[in-house]
Amino acid sequence: MSFEVYKFGGASVSTADGVRNLIAILNKSTSKDIIIVVSAMGKITNALERVVASYFESKELCVEAIQPVIEYHFSLAEDLFENHATPVFKKLQRLFEELNGFLNRNKSPDYDFVYDQVVSYGELLSTTIVNAYLSENGFASVWHDVREYIKTDATYREGKVNWELTMQNLSTELPKTGIHLMQGFIGSEANGFTTTLGREGSDYTAAIIAYCLNAKAVTIWKDVPGVLSADPRYFDHAVLLRFISYQEAIELAFYGASVIHPKTLQPLQRKEIPLFVRSFNDPDAPGTQVSLGQAIEPEVPCYILKKNQVLLELASLDFSFMAEENIGEIFKLLGIYKMKVDLIQNSAISFSVCVDNKFKNLEVLVAKLRADFKVTVHQNVNLYTLRHATSESIEILELNKEILLKQVAQNTVQLVTL
Ligand code: ADP
Ligand code: ASP
Ligand code: MG
Secondary structure, rough: OOOEEEEEOOOOOOOOOHHHHHHHHHOOOOOOOOEEEEEOOOHHHHHHHHHHHHHHHOOOHHHHHHHHHHHHHHHHHHHHHHOOOOOOHHHHHHHHHHHHHHHHHOOOOHHHHHHHHHHOHHHHHHHHHHHHHHOOOOOOEOOOHHHHOOOEEOOOOOOOEEEEHHHHHHHHHHOOOOEEEEEOOOEOOOOEEEEOOOOOOHHHHHHHHHHOOOOOEEEEEEOOOOOOOOOOOOOOOOOOOOEEEEHHHHHHHHOOOOOOOOHHHHHHHHHOOOEEEOOOOOOOOOEEEEEEOOOEEOOOEEEEEEEEEEEEEEEOOOOOOHHHHHHHHHHHHHHOOOEEEEEEEEEOOEEEEEEEEOOOOOOHHHHHHOOOOEEEEEEEEEEEEEOOOOOOHHHHOOOOEEEEEEEOOOOEEEEOOO
């Protein structure tokens, strides 16, 4: 007997109708043994990020920032549960009391630590509501605190999974059958404090669980028909990719196709666990299947856009060549300041790097770099990646754009534009 893993993201459970829709999806499933991973509802993680930011400003601002989070969950629960004596309301209240308790008692000035302790409530709240709703509607689903299973190091906001411990916990402590519901995105470190796996990490949670339990398959239910040849928010010619390989999916996700979290693919590939990306609104449609060695079908150019990136252009101060020591120094600093490198290009006297300033360390990084290099900074640039490029698709991509940098490797073209 082995589990199927279903993952529902923020967009899928952002409204009461979204939560109701879970029942329709579960009713269609042929499997009786399912692990359901749910992330925070709608844009709640962003709202909780604002709670953290205001916590470091003033108590009043923090109290104000929590208010919309409280209202959102209670109003959604009121819509789902007619009987206000249902225990779910008490459970939600208890979670908010716990969160307030943390905020009142905490002495740690460590932003990332506080971030994880606070932001994780998004998933605790969403799973509390979803589990109560499933139980009330005939599914004997069991709520689990995923932090008891998924163990990480203490890198807050980007916990590194301790695979051995996690595998041991999941394989020995979780029942082998039935429907089990858990939070995405969160885990805990050795002292029991909550950690998170990085923004949008719930897909990754589904993969971790699937890997540790040798699941039959993972399905991530999305607000799109599957993996498309482009993000429909930014491109109007996106088509559904019915089949792709893990490798293709890794490349797409790595370059910024945000439909799958990039860390999701490797564990699944390792055990050849198929991944399905399917439409939450159209559960009869087949979606995308990701499996080993599968040729992309249909083979079309794929467009990926990463917004708000930073292009750094560096040159030596003394007209010397950009050699190994210089480049080594630059990479050391990029590592220290947690810059995610998207693209690099170098010539004899210059070195350009396009980075994601996820952790807002750009200013201090640039100050350090300026001690040794002439640095030009372009903020808010777009990084376009085109895979399976054809001359026609390159033409379309380049149309009306101010290009700062272009890189071509085999059939992948990357552009950094203003
Ligand atoms: P959730 O958080 O609900 O799991 P996400 O919002 O993180 O889902 O991912 C789905 C979104 O990913 C889509 O709404 C779409 O805008 C975006 N997206 C980016 N690239 C692609 C792509 N290549 N194919 C499909 N969707 C994409
Ligand atoms: N709720 C988390 C986030 O918004 C994790 C996820 O949605 O995957 O980043
Ligand atoms: Mg998401």
